[in-house]
Amino acid sequence: MTSPIRGLYAITDSALQPPERLVDAVAAAVRGGARVVQYRDKSADHARRRKEAAALAALCRQAGACFIVNDDIEFAAAVGADGVHVGRDDAELAAARARLGGEAIIGVSCYDDLERARRLAAAGADYLAFGSVFPSATKPDAVRAPLGLFREARAFTQLPLVAIGGIDAGNIAEVARAGADAAAVIRAVFGADDVEAAARRLAASFELRV
Numbered sequence: 001m002t003s004p005i006r007g008l009y010a011i012t013d014s015a016l017q018p019p020e021r022l023v024d025a026v027a028a029a030v031r032g033g034a035r036v037v038q039y040r041d042k043s044a045d046h047a048r049r050r051k052e053a054a055a056l057a058a059l060c061r062q063a064g065a066c067f068i069v070n071d072d073i074e075f076a077a078a079v080g081a082d083g084v085h086v087g088r089d090d091a092e093l094a095a096a097r098a099r100l101g102g103e104a105i106i107g108v109s110c111y112d113d114l115e116r117a118r119r120l121a122a123a124g125a126d127y128l129a130f131g132s133v134f135p136s137a138t139k140p141d142a143v144r145a146p147l148g149l150f151r152e153a154r155a156f157t158q159l160p161l162v163a164i165g166g167i168d169a170g171n172i173a174e175v176a177r178a179g180a181d182a183a184a185v186i187r188a189v190f191g192a193d194d195v196e197a198a199a200r201r202l203a204a205s206f207e208l209r210v
C-alpha cells in the first residue's frame with residue numbers, strides 16, 4: 001500500500017493566536033494541499049488539547065488527510081489519530097507499536113543520525129524524519145541536518161523520508177530535489193496571514209520541485 005506520508009506535512013503551531021483559530025487554520029492548510037497534519041502541543045491543558053485533537057481528527061478524516069499526534073501514544077489512541085510521531089525524548093517505537101497496532105503510522109525523528117534511521121527503519125518505523133534542515137525560528141536549538149542525508153538514507157530504505165525545520169516557500173523545492181518525500185512545516189504555514197494560500201504555494205513548489 002502506498003504511504004500517505006508525502007507532500008506538504010503541516011504541523012500545528014501551539015503559539016497560534018487566538019487559539020480558537022486552530023481548527024479553521026488547519027482546515028485552510030488542508031484545502032491548500034497539506035496531506036498530513038500533526039497536532040503538536042506540549043501544554044498541560046489536557047481538556048483543551050483533547051478537544052482540539054478530536055476536532056482535527058474528524059476534520060482530517062473527512063478531508064482524507066492523515067492525522068498524526070506528536071509525542072504522546074496514549075493521547076494518539078484516545079483521539080483516534082492515524083498515528084504518532086516520536087523523538088528521542090519520547091516513548092520507544094516498540095511501545096508505540098504495541099499500543100497502537102500494526103496499522104498505525106509511527107514516525108520517528110532521526111535528526112542528522114543515519115545509524116538511528118537505519119535502526120528504526122529495521123525496527124518497523126513507518127517514516128523517518130530528518131532535521132532541522134534549515135535554521136528554525138520555531139525550534140532554534142534543533143540539531144541541524146544537511147540535505148545530503150536524504151540521498152544517503154534512500155540507499156538503505158524505501159520508507160518515506162520527511163524533512164523538517166525552517167522550510168518555507170523559498171527553499172521547499174530544494175528539499176524536494178534533495179529527495180525528501182514530505183516537507184514538515186509549522187511557521188511558513190500557520191504563521192501566514194493567509195494559511196490556505198501559503199499551503200497551496202508550498203505544496204505546489206514541493207510537487208513541482210521548482
Ligand SMILES: Cc1ncc(COP(=O)(O)OP(=O)(O)O)c(N)n1
Nearest residue numbers: 070085086087088109129162164184
Ligand atoms: C515530522 C516531524 N519530524 C520531527 C519532529 C520533531 O520531533 P522531536 O524531536 O520529538 O521534537 P518535538 O517536536 O517533540 O519538539 C516532529 N515533531 N515531527
Ligand SMILES: Cc1ncsc1CCOP(=O)(O)O
Nearest residue numbers: 136138139165166185186187
Ligand atoms: C519540531 C521541530 N524539529 C526540528 S525543527 C522543528 C520546528 C519546525 O518548525 P518550522 O517549520 O517553523 O521551522
Ligand SMILES: [Mg+2]
Nearest residue numbers: 071086087090
Ligand atoms: Mg517529540
